[in-house]
Amino acid sequence: xxxxxxxxxxxxxxxxxxxxxxxxxxxxxxxxxxxxxxxxxxxxxxxxxxxxxxxxxxxxxxxxxxxxxxxxxxxxxxxxxxxxxxxxxxxxxxxxxxxxxxxxxxxxxxxxxxxxxxxxxxxxxxxx
Numbered sequence: 001x002x003x004x005x006x007x008x009x010x011x012x013x014x015x016x017x018x019x020x021x022x023x024x025x026x027x028x029x030x031x032x033x034x035x036x037x038x039x040x041x042x043x044x045x046x047x048x049x050x051x052x053x054x055x056x057x058x059x060x061x062x063x064x065x066x067x068x069x070x071x072x073x074x075x076x077x078x079x080x081x082x083x084x085x086x087x088x089x090x091x092x093x094x095x096x097x098x099x100x101x102x103x104x105x106x107x108x109x110x111x112x113x114x115x116x117x118x119x120x121x122x123x124x125x126x127x128x
Contacts, residue, residue: 005049008066008075012043015077017057017064022104022127026054033097056125063124078124080107087121088112094128103128 019039025032028051036042039057055066062079077084087109094103105126111119 008049008052008055009043011066011075012039012057012064015064015075016062016079017077018059018062021057021059022125024056024058024125025052027051028053058125058127060127063126065124078122085109085122086111092126 017039020035020037022035023032023042025048036057042048052066053068055064057064061081062077064077065074067074088111091108091110092105093108094105096103105128107124107126108120109122109124111121113119
């Protein structure tokens with residue numbers, strides 16, 4: 001069961017998703033990747049939560065992420081300025097957006113365990 005639109009909007013605002021940036025959304029039937037100039041305009045669109053499985057709202061500094069699970073969901077903000085989790089290092093890779101010359105960065109937050117094995121603790125998408 002997916003989250004109610006009103007509950008998702010509340011979480012997006014509470015966790016301070018980027019006011020403008022890029023949206024990457026995975027739906028049951030399709031994927032959308034587009035820029036948005038106003039968070040309020042984007043969330044006021046009709047039916048944007050219908051069939052939503054995964055949502056990433058990001059800019060150069062932070063990412064809001066919503067992921068629908070079998071039972072419940074994940075709703076989190078990854079913000080470089082707040083450093084709201086611990087990591088040892090960052091690895092950033094740039095990938096091309098399909099059918100475009102645009103690139104997006106994937107920022108991987110890594111730690112090393114007691115055996116010095118690398119683990120990716122978290123990641124976020126970043127505008128370039």
